[in-house]
Amino acid sequence: MRPHALIIAGPNGAGKTTFARDYLRTESVSRVFINADLIAAGLSPFEPETANMAAMRIMASRIRACVAAGQRG
Secondary structure, eight states: OOOOOOOOOTTSSSSHHHHHHHHHHHHOOOOOOOOOHHHHHHHTTGGGGGGGGHHHHHHHHHHHHHHHHTTOO
């Protein structure tokens, strides 16, 4: 099967992260979870909003690496 990505989008507070965690745990064969908000919090724990652009670049790089490695997520 070809690599693919499931992208979950929506407004703040819509439940995207909760859905993704539940879906990965119960429905998906993949355990890859790439979340720009969590990346930003890791880069700048006290002001994650200042790291949003860097987090988006890291997220895109991780997605490309997963696809190149043939991972499904």
